[in-house]
Amino acid sequence: MTAQLIDGNALSKKIRADVAGRTAALKARGIQPALSIILVGEDPASQVYTRHKVNDSTETGLAATLERYPADLSEADLLRRIRELNDDPAVHGILVQLPLPRHMDSHKVIETISPAKDVDGFHVASAGALMVGQPGYWPCTPYGCMKMLESIGYDLRGKHAVVIGRSNIVGKPMALMLLQKNATVTICHSATADLKALTLQADVVVAAVGKRNVLTADMVKPGAVVIDVGMNRNDEGKLCGDVDFAGVSEVAGWITPVPGGVGPMTRAMLLVNTLEAAETMAK
Numbered sequence: 001m002t003a004q005l006i007d008g009n010a011l012s013k014k015i016r017a018d019v020a021g022r023t024a025a026l027k028a029r030g031i032q033p034a035l036s037i038i039l040v041g042e043d044p045a046s047q048v049y050t051r052h053k054v055n056d057s058t059e060t061g062l063a064a065t066l067e068r069y070p071a072d073l074s075e076a077d078l079l080r081r082i083r084e085l086n087d088d089p090a091v092h093g094i095l096v097q098l099p100l101p102r103h104m105d106s107h108k109v110i111e112t113i114s115p116a117k118d119v120d121g122f123h124v125a126s127a128g129a130l131m132v133g134q135p136g137y138w139p140c141t142p143y144g145c146m147k148m149l150e151s152i153g154y155d156l157r158g159k160h161a162v163v164i165g166r167s168n169i170v171g172k173p174m175a176l177m178l179l180q181k182n183a184t185v186t187i188c189h190s191a192t193a194d195l196k197a198l199t200l201q202a203d204v205v206v207a208a209v210g211k212r213n214v215l216t217a218d219m220v221k222p223g224a225v226v227i228d229v230g231m232n233r234n235d236e237g238k239l240c241g242d243v244d245f246a247g248v249s250e251v252a253g254w255i256t257p258v259p260g261g262v263g264p265m266t267r268a269m270l271l272v273n274t275l276e277a278a279e280t281m282a283k
């Protein structure tokens with residue numbers, strides 16, 4: 001392996017320590033930063049994710065409440081509960097775990113969360129703020145990727161970044177964040193004609209597709225920074241990303257592992273957003 005590893009576990013640990021310190025400072029002023037998480041239904045992955053979010057929060061001194069509702073909760077009842085949390089001054093962040101049951105309109109649900117408490121950064125107002133360079137909550141996964149680039153002192157100005165994947169919560173916001181740092185950005189997706197021709201030009205590649213081996217060694221410029229947002233299982237059932245790690249790490253200059261890369265950073269950035277919501281409301 002020639003690439004240097006960007007260690008998401010180590011970096012997220014530093015970020016969590018910083019959050020813990022700032023949380024303690026707020027508590028000393030009588031403010032308890034608090035996150036309300038809503039889980040509707042029994043999706044097994046969502047149950048694991050929300051449990052992690054609660055544990056991460058409490059470990060850093062944030063208060064986290066997980067409200068669980070049956071899959072047949074009405075949309076009107078969910079919206080009513082979100083509005084109550086919007087109006088509750090003791091709640092700083094609200095997160096509705098996705099996916100929601102099919103009878104609910106996820107867009108409508110997310111739009112009901114107050115943008116001031118949208119610590120997931122999924123609200124249209126949060127996306128719009130990022131688009132126009134105004135303060136707002138950034139989605140945790142691309143935000144964590146930016147922190148990883150920052151951690152290696154990488155100067156994006158004038159660099160070419162290729163983002164593979166165009167989801168509203170990773171690919172698109174990632175591209176805007178890179179653009180804000182003066183990178184030239186290309187967003188690729190399933191209809192991109194010659195992906196390899198583009199990735200070979202890239203100084204930075206962010207793979208966020210959700211499919212194994214989207215990026216292989218022959219597609220990477222020597223020395224490039226490769227960030228792997230994917231979370232997949234290989235044939236042996238082991239966690240793997242979108243990048244062929246073994247091959248690409250022989251060509252890239254920097255690479256994030258899976259597990260231990262973007263995943264822990266996503267979790268850490270939710271804590272940062274929640275703390276910042278509390279700090280903002282305390283001003």
Ligand code: GUN
Nearest residue numbers: 049095096097098099120
């Ligand atoms: N489902 C999977 N990931 C996420 C996330 O980051 N936020 C929410 N709200 N739901 C999710």
